[in-house]
Amino acid sequence: MLSNPIIQTMLSRKSIRRYTAETPSDEVIESVVRAGQQAPFASQLGNLLLSRNREKNPFKAPLFFTICVDAHRWELIMRRRNWEIYSPPETGDLFLLVLGMQDAALMAENMVIAAESLGMGSCFLGDAPFRSGKIIRDYLLPKRVFPMVQLTMGYPDEDPPPRPRYPIQFTLFEDRYPEFSEEMIQQAMDQMDQGYLSQNYYRKLKAMIPLCGEREETFTLEDYSWTEHICRKWGQPYFRDTLLKQFEKCGFRIGKKTL
Secondary structure, three states: OOOOHHHHHHHOOOEOOOEOOOOOOHHHHHHHHHHHHOOOOOOOOEEEEEEOOOOOOHHHOOEEEEEEEEHHHHHHHHHHOOOOOOOOOOOEOHHHHHHHHHHHHHHHHHHHHHHHHOOOEEEEEOOHHHHHHHHHHHHOOOOOEEEEEEEEEEOEOOOOOOOOOOOHHHOOOOOOOOOOOHHHHHHHHHHHHHHHHHOOHHHHHOOOOOOOOOOOOOOOOOOOOHHHHHHHHHHOHHHHHHHHHHHHHOOOOEOOOOO
């Protein structure tokens, strides 16, 4: 495949959880944020909350961003134009959140690439939606702002290898969606699992999602890896059942008419 500095920056990106004492300047922060703003968008529904409090930030990172879907800000503009969000009962805020999450995610990715190009590292924290109550209190968020993901950022004090990805043939489908053979599925699983095991990823983090119900635990941190970790996220009810409640805390109602 071809390569250039931008592609190499993307391919070498990895999560950084240890940071030096150096604090990024205001000029650096503005550059990262402006790069985030310039991402493709549907309605510029992404916004950023920033904490520079190292003692409270995860991993004592110098910068800690919370990337939000911000309908509140957009609705202020709509009111100036004498419009309201069109929200029929059968869809509620679903359409707005789908487009808003696209805006926020693209913004966050642009920020990560910009940070890498300036010698910084970062780490996404995906549990922000499940802590929306605390984030609302910490930042005095109004209704209709949903914290989607959080991002630590700073100058790296570690150099881990990039994390594995699926084989490209398990990702790129030309002309039609394929019928996956058992061999293709196993190859993709092995590439992910063996890659994470070779880096001792979950063992170092001591990160193992507990099982719910009567399912017997058969893994230890020595053989627990990516596909089992992700299956536990999607195969157990906690995440699904909690998320709708978090949306409602932020003033979004999925499948109901917004009050």
